[in-house]
Amino acid sequence: MINAPYGLLAELTHKCPLHCLYCSNPLALRPREEELGTEDWLRVIREAAELGVLQVHFSGGEPLLRNDLEELIAEADRCELYTNLITSGLGLTERRAKGLVAAGLNSAQLSIQGDNPESTALIADSKRFDKKAEAAGIIRESGLPLNMNVVLHRLNLDRLDAIIDVCDSWGAERLELANTQYYGWGLRNREVLMPSREQLARGEEVYRRRKEELADRMELLWILPDYYERYPKPCMGGWAHSSFTVAPDGMAYPCPVAADIDSLKFPSVRTAALEWIWMESPAFQAFRGTDWMPDPCRSCSRKEIDFGGCRCQAFALTGDAARTDPVCVHSPDHHLISDAVERANSDTPAPEPVFRR
């Protein structure tokens, strides 16, 4: 049985003022001239609501770069969808925030790269930490809850206490501490970004201590660093199980990274209805459920728990999206993970970081 999807990630544009080392967007970014127009997005939002979607996350790139963002939010609001804005904060003004709230925006998630201007420059090649502080104030002033996100890695994990202090001082109600996932551009910088085992253990200790200390005012979440786990994460809750992504050019994917899987032919909202895409398109059916699984997943007692892990990670590391996620200790490809972990814990000097352009 196929469930109705719960969430739509609407990637309005790949254009972004930041150049993050860990960007998980696909390697080939869509240019602005290929972006869906307003009418197409309005139709996608209506079709999503009819399909059963409850939440729309407007993302990118930087979704504030779209002048029709207010119009799209208003349509989602008319369709009684919960709306969330995922933003770098760059370009958010008081006036824009008022317009977004008036259109029906329900929440905003602001990302930071660290606790100071130097970390923003080091990781995102941007000098605009001041703009992030300003955006946090604007979000709170507008009456929206301030949710924050920071991607954690070798270059900022040792400053976790200071990062949490900054988010607390800005009035964040929720902070997602997302250990880097090595997809898309992030995989290119894996050796720059992967922390050592000790560094990660120290970071996790800080997370536990601060979670308890701040329990009365800020919710802290720790997204697991899967290279250090024995078993993979149940990525996306299973392929095409509860949410999907529409990319800036209208291509539809079961997850934000799947565009890199070139062995599947993904559908487009320009030429197909969302209902067909979700219920019947071959790319969405490809890894649904457990029938597609190879061994060792096929005969494993965890197959309904982690669904064989992440298809994008399997593809990125082995070239075959149908293999068991190499993170799993039972995977025949697990050496691809353990070798990377070993390098991160050795004296091998890290290569030069490559910023996303």
Ligand code: SF4
């Ligand atoms: Fe999960 Fe497959 Fe590993 Fe079992 S063998 S734990 S189902 S990834």
Ligand code: FES
């Ligand atoms: Fe695509 Fe995991 S990121 S399935």
